[in-house]
Each structure stands twice: as structure tokens, then as C-alpha cells.
Amino acid sequence: MAAPSRPAAFGRVAAPRPVAVVAGTRIPFSKAGRAYAAASAEEMLTASLDGLARRAGLVGERLDAVVAGAVVRHSRDLVLTREAVLGSVLDPTTPAWDVGQACGTGLQAAVTVADGIALGRYEVGVAGGSDTVSDAPVVVSEPLRRALLRARGARSAAARLQAFAGVRPRDLLPVAPRTTEARTGLSMGEHQARTTLEWGITREAQDELALASHHRLEAAYASGFLDDLVVPHRGLERDDVLRPGLTAEQLARLRPVFGRGETATTTAGNATPLTDGAAVVLLASDAWAADRGLEPLAHLVDTETTAVDHVSGAEGLLMAPVGAVARLLDRHGLGLDDLDVLEVHEAFAGQVLTTLAALADPAYCRVRLGRAEPFGEVDRARLNPHGGSLAAGHPFAATGARVLASAAKALAVRGGGRALVSVCAAGGQGVVALLER
């Protein structure tokens, strides 16, 4: 076992240090109720950590920080990430904690670790996320919950019985897990269906993006692009969301599930499915990577997190990445043409297309972003070149780590360039990052 890393110490570095993205590992993603129906978020996160540790030669090693999270959580998941580390092949003295940023969790975790490395506080850390819809906690009704808590404190059998007075038969029904926004009561799909309609995005355009996502992910597996990014788990070797040989006709046959009447265009094929899975990325200082003989895939240059006011309806729930991309690119004096790879989380095909439309819209860029000129059109060949969430699936907290690793690997394969990573999140937030090699 190598000696633990000795960070340069907070505040001792003359300037922020480069942050290397050294490796990324995830387990194959699986549609809810399939391969990981009996797996917990902790088990899946541990499996991803183990895969990374084995591939990067970190078995038995103490890292400076492991930061991850999950959107769907049980009360037993006090510090899910720490428990995952304790169950992994990493040294048990590795500090680990959770962050929460809905679907942006994996990328926000990377921001935390990267900041520590840039400031000299850490030499090496892991960021990621894990989520399971299959193992979602089933919640009881509010009257029953209160009665159960009263009964727990009761001192006699009679008092325990009395605690349930007023609980009606219908209160005994479990409350189904939901993916609705707390302040609007609308699901993510309903929110995005409104935005998609507002921007006039057609069903055909959404299906075309979904089809490209499947074809590109299929090609990425065939070319070996994912060989060092995915580790098998529970007998699954590839994402089972992926439909090899998918055709436009198959997508066109699906009926809309979000939106109303003739204007409804979101289907199970152009929306992410409910998914189980986990993903992690290894971040380090250049000195640490060189010491281990590990060549960085790319460097994480900068990040940005923004929020929109979706509650008043001033903006679409999943439009926050537009503002984040604008702030990040403007800060670096970059335009869309300066980006060689854009890894944009495909929550819904409509969400990606409204993001692209906003970046190209002169009025939106002037009014919302305060820019004299719009950013322009994104070259589709550079957008999610190895497939996206529509084909891989979207275990909420894991997606940020998946897209970050995919973008870094894409830069490594092409031998250099710049990549943008973008993830929209519930709560009207967006997390984006800029990578270079």
C-alpha cells in the first residue's frame, strides 16, 4: 500500500491548481425493476467505487475525499457515500460524505472535489452518485405516520391503541414514490412538456434526437469506447435501456405520455426511463497522477451552477443550464464553435432541444442572458457523440459522473480540445463544467 497523499495544504498554493479527470467508472445502467431490482443505492455505489479502485490501482488506498449522493434515499442512508466507502476495497479511513443537487448531484460532487484539489486541500478524490427507483422508500400517509410516532412514545397497550384513533382505512394505503416538483406539484415530464410546446419543438425532432442517442451509444459499445468506463454488475454488461437497432418507425409508434391532447409530444422513447445505477469519477492533482503513472483524460477547467424561477412560471423548470452555459462560456471568452464535444444530459429530448433553441435565439439571449448576440447553433455531430441519457438511462445522481467521464474520455480519444458538460436538475437548477485537454 502506498503512503497516503500529503495535500499541499489549504491556502498554501500560489494559484488554483489544475484538476485532472483521471478515470471514470460506472456500472451498466438498468431500467427500474430489472437487473438491480434487489440492489440498494449503497451496493451500486460500492460496485462503482470498487471498479474504479481496481482499474486505477487504488485497492487499499486512502483517498482525500469521496463525495457522492442519491436523490432517492432511505432513512437508513445517513451518509450513504461513507457507507459505500466502508463496503468498498478503499482504505476505511477515506473520508466520505453526501451532497444533494437532484439530477445534478454527480456533477456538483465533482465541483466539491475539484475545488479541494484546486485549492491544495486534496491531492486525489472521487465524485459520483447512485440512484435506485426500484428500491424507492414506500411512504405511509401523513395521519398514519403521526399515529405511528405517537404509538412509539405510548407507555401502555391502551395508549398505543389510542394513538391510532382517527386513522381511517384509506390512511393505511402506502403513498407511491413520485418525481414531482415540491412547489408546483407537476412532474418533470409535465414541466418539460410545457416548455417543449412553448418553444415549438416537434415530435419528429425529439424522436430524431432519441434515435441518435441510441445509435451513438450502440456504436460507442461496439468501438470499445466504454470498455474502461463501464464495469459489469449483477451479470449486466451493458445498459439494458439501450435498444440496439432501434428505428424511427418504432419511436413514432409510441403514444405521448406527458402534455395534453394534440400538442402532446413526449413519449417513453424520447424521455429518460426510470433507471437504477451508479457512476464515479477519479479527480486528482497533476502531481498525484504523474506519481502514479496515470495519464489524465482531461482537465476540469471551470464549473458553474445556476437556477431559474420556474415556480412563477417565468422560466421552464429545466432551462437553468442555458444560463449556466452562458456564464461559463462568457467567463472564458468562448463560443459554441470553440467546443469540440458537448455532453448534455438528455432528461428529455425536448429539454435538450429547448436548451439548444434558447442558445440560438436572439431575443432569449438578449433578454435573459444580457447578450448582444445569441450563441448560435450547436453542431449536432459534437453533441453527445457517444450517446446520452435517453439511451443509457438516467439514475438521477449518477448521471453527472457519467457525462463528465464520457466528455473527458472523448477528449482523450480525439487527442485534445474542449468539452462542455451540462446537467439540468429538479428545483430549476443547472450544473455545467468546462473540460480541456
Ligand SMILES: CC(=O)SCCNC(=O)CCNC(=O)[C@H](O)C(C)(C)COP(=O)(O)OP(=O)(O)OC[C@H]1O[C@@H](n2cnc3c(N)ncnc32)[C@H](O)[C@@H]1OP(=O)(O)O
Ligand atoms: C432533471 C431531470 O433529469 S428530469 C428527468 C427525470 N426523469 C423522469 O422524470 C423520468 C421520466 N420517465 C418516466 O416517468 C417513464 O419512463 C415514462 C412515463 C416516460 C414511461 O413509463 P412507462 O410507460 O412505464 O414506460 P415503459 O418502459 O413501459 O414504456 C412504454 C412503452 O414504450 C416502449 N418504449 C420505451 N422506450 C422505448 C424506446 N426507446 N423505443 C421504442 N419503444 C420504447 C416500451 O417497450 C413500452 O412498450 P409496450 O407498452 O409495448 O411494452
